[in-house]
Amino acid sequence: xxxxxxxxxxxxxxxxxxxxxxxxxxxxxxxxxxxxxxxxxxxxxxxxxxxxxxxxxxxxxxxxxxxxxxxxxxxxxxxxxxxxxxxxxxxxxxxxxxxxxxxxxxxxxxxxxxxxxxxxxxxxxxxxxxxxxxxxxxxxxxxxxxxxxxxxxxxxxxxxxxxxxxxxxxxxxxxxxxxxxxxxxxxxxxxxxxxxxxxxxxxxxxxxxxxxxxxxxxxxxxxxxxxxxxxxxxxxxxxxxxxxxxxxxxxxxxxxxxxxxxxxxxxxxxxxxxxxxxxxxxxxxxxxxxxxxxxxxxxxxxxxxxxxxxxxxxxxxxxxxxxxxxxxxxxxxxxxxxxxx
Amino acid sequence: xxxxxxxxxxxxxxxxxxxxxxxxxxxxxxxxxxxxxxxxxxxxxxxxxxxxxxxxxxxxxxxxxxxxxxxxxxxxxxxxxxxxxxxxxxxxxxxxxxxxxxxxxxxxxxxxxxxxxxxxxxxxxxxxxxxxxxxxxxxxxxxxxxxxxxxxxxxxxxxxxxxxxxxxxxxxxxxxxxxxxxxxxxxxxxxxxxxxxxxxxxxxxxxxxxxxxxxxxxxxxxxxxxxxxxxxxxxxxxxxxxxxxxxxxxxxxxxxxxxxxxxxxxxxxxxxxxxxxxxxxxxxxxxxxxxxxxxxxxxxx
Numbered sequence: 001x002x003x004x005x006x007x008x009x010x011x012x013x014x015x016x017x018x019x020x021x022x023x024x025x026x027x028x029x030x031x032x033x034x035x036x037x038x039x040x041x042x043x044x045x046x047x048x049x050x051x052x053x054x055x056x057x058x059x060x061x062x063x064x065x066x067x068x069x070x071x072x073x074x075x076x077x078x079x080x081x082x083x084x085x086x087x088x089x090x091x092x093x094x095x096x097x098x099x100x101x102x103x104x105x106x107x108x109x110x111x112x113x114x115x116x117x118x119x120x121x122x123x124x125x126x127x128x129x130x131x132x133x134x135x136x137x138x139x140x141x142x143x144x145x146x147x148x149x150x151x152x153x154x155x156x157x158x159x160x161x162x163x164x165x166x167x168x169x170x171x172x173x174x175x176x177x178x179x180x181x182x183x184x185x186x187x188x189x190x191x192x193x194x195x196x197x198x199x200x201x202x203x204x205x206x207x208x209x210x211x212x213x214x215x216x217x218x219x220x221x222x223x224x225x226x227x228x229x230x231x232x233x234x235x236x237x238x239x240x241x242x243x244x245x246x247x248x249x250x251x252x253x254x255x256x257x258x259x260x261x262x263x264x265x266x267x268x269x270x271x272x273x274x275x276x277x278x279x280x281x282x283x284x285x286x287x288x289x290x291x292x293x294x295x296x297x298x299x300x301x302x303x304x305x306x307x308x309x310x311x312x313x314x315x316x317x318x319x320x321x322x323x324x325x326x327x328x329x330x331x332x333x334x335x336x337x338x339x340x341x
Numbered sequence: 342x343x344x345x346x347x348x349x350x351x352x353x354x355x356x357x358x359x360x361x362x363x364x365x366x367x368x369x370x371x372x373x374x375x376x377x378x379x380x381x382x383x384x385x386x387x388x389x390x391x392x393x394x395x396x397x398x399x400x401x402x403x404x405x406x407x408x409x410x411x412x413x414x415x416x417x418x419x420x421x422x423x424x425x426x427x428x429x430x431x432x433x434x435x436x437x438x439x440x441x442x443x444x445x446x447x448x449x450x451x452x453x454x455x456x457x458x459x460x461x462x463x464x465x466x467x468x469x470x471x472x473x474x475x476x477x478x479x480x481x482x483x484x485x486x487x488x489x490x491x492x493x494x495x496x497x498x499x500x501x502x503x504x505x506x507x508x509x510x511x512x513x514x515x516x517x518x519x520x521x522x523x524x525x526x527x528x529x530x531x532x533x534x535x536x537x538x539x540x541x542x543x544x545x546x547x548x549x550x551x552x553x554x555x556x557x558x559x560x561x562x563x564x565x566x567x568x569x570x571x572x573x574x575x576x577x578x579x580x581x582x583x584x585x586x587x588x589x590x591x592x593x594x595x596x597x598x599x600x601x602x603x604x605x606x607x608x609x610x611x612x613x614x615x616x617x618x619x620x621x622x623x624x625x626x627x628x629x630x631x632x633x634x635x636x637x638x639x640x641x642x
Contacts, residue, residue: 010467025480137604140555141600144583148600149600254472256474274478277569282482289475289482293475297467
């Protein structure tokens with residue numbers, strides 16, 4: 001319980017810190033936001049009215065508290081470009097990004113979990129070596145290029161076996177689920193394959209570190225074969241680490257799918273953010289960045305707490321840094337950014 | 342021994358270690374070719390980068406243009422050669438920055454008071470869940486697309502990662518008997534850090550840094566594609582890749598090369614890390630720290 005309270009406090013502090021950082025990043029622009037947003041050739045009156053409308057004539061502290069208290073009340077502001085509220089904009093984008101991430105994660109787990117387990121459990125050293133190499137190669141492919149190859153193979157109208165749509169999302173959104181689902185298949189597979197490679201290495205590392213521990217020897221001493229011991233004992237012991245990894249992977253994928261969303265012309269969170277930046281819709285950018293950052297921090301916290309729950313051995317300790325620690329100490333392999341490319 | 346001689350010695354040892362395995366040989370060869378091509382591209386490329394040929398766009402590979410031409414008729418091979426130096430610079434700067442950040446954090450964790458070391462641990466854990474891309478986006482809002490955005494965002498992200506990866510080993514050493522005796526013999530904290538802690542975390546750190554180097558190249562290509570990485574006009578692999586991707590459906594073959602180059606080089610860096618890990622027995626570090634933790638000496642778990 002004490003752990004949860006401390007982790008919550010840390011979360012609040014980190015959230016405040018991040019909000020100040022993002023606020024500052026938007027303000028330290030050369031020139032002021034209003035003239036940037038109004039455009040190069042805007043008449044001065046237009047800039048002035050925009051400045052008042054956005055409250056930019058007030059002090060920075062005042063602006064920050066206004067913005068932040070608005071967010072706490074759930075008011076993210078209004079997009080300058082579309083005139084829609086930013087929260088509804090985020091919502092409609094998330095309705096594409098979230099299913100994409102979940103589908104991608106399913107693909108990644110279907111490939112990464114068994115293959116990663118086999119990199120440790122396979123009997124033949126050749127198979128183990130080959131699987132490790134596959135993981136390394138998968139982690140070396142730029143997402144952009146991987147997606148491109150899939151497009152060239154399977155995209156309708158372009159690919160060798162043109163069966164799947166590769167550009168855009170149905171305009172009626174999830175109104176027609178089959179079409180929407182079809183539009184997500186290729187992007188999800190491209191993301192999934194790349195995430196699978198890093199997942200595979202994580203799983204290999206996690207199971208590998210358990211395999212060299214005394215628990216497996218003990219289980220084998222009780223009459224299990226190595227394979228049985230790894231499957232029944234090893235997997236359970238690796239679960240807390242894997243949950244941490246999956247949580248963080250999920251988080252990483254929110255920005256990790258940006259490139260893929262762009263490539264497949266899906267109007268998701270990531271590509272939306274890049275579009276808003278290109279359009280200099282800075283108020284929207286500010287709120288969206290904050291929203292994303294808070295999602296990352298929330299999931300980071302949830303992962304830490306879940307790790308605690310799943311690994312009761314940690315209960316006696318009181319250190320904040322506990323969770324998510326082990327996959328690192330076990331194996332110097334947490335190239336977590338892997339996913340983001 | 343002077344610092345340069347020592348570094349040279351370390352480099353020779355590393356290359357020798359790598360050369361003893363097949364994948365290590367691949368890694369050394371690819372990285373050597375990369376460096377050589379970068380240097381050559383400073384003085385010579387088959388065609389000038391800005392030599393465009395409107396009658397010969399999207400040409401297939403031929404004797405004149407080894408990898409064909411792009412949408413402006415410029416030579417793809419020349420751009421890739423020139424891009425290799427940009428990526429080399431980005432990788433070197435990113436690795437250096439992340440090493441500095443990582444080492445500073447480790448110093449704070451191991452040398453400072455209990456309060457400062459706890460604060461560092463907590464800060465690293467809270468910030469680690471912020472992805473590099475988001476960091477780059479935040480930086481790109483005021484500064485626009487630039488190489489510095491890629492380097493700083495990746496440097497911070499990988500530096501935090503590095504600190505977390507070497508933490509168990511660093512704390513193990515910091516609480517070891519020989520550090521205690523060095524301290525009681527009057528060695529300063531900095532001396533202990535430089536002489537005992539750094540050499541001990543170097544194997545783990547070098548593995549992590551070589552993985553970061555590969556990730557930095559992937560990050561460059563992704564960020565450049567999103568328009569927040571290397572600015573247009575400067576050659577880079579990410580630029581070549583994203584330019585070819587936009588029209589890949591029409592001219593698939595030109596899109597092949599940049600991605601292939603990136604994948605081969607990143608694979609080399611990943612294999613480099615993999616071999617170094619195998620050879621240094623880094624994967625045992627986790628077991629060691631776990632034992633230390635269960636013996637109750639350490640509060641890292």
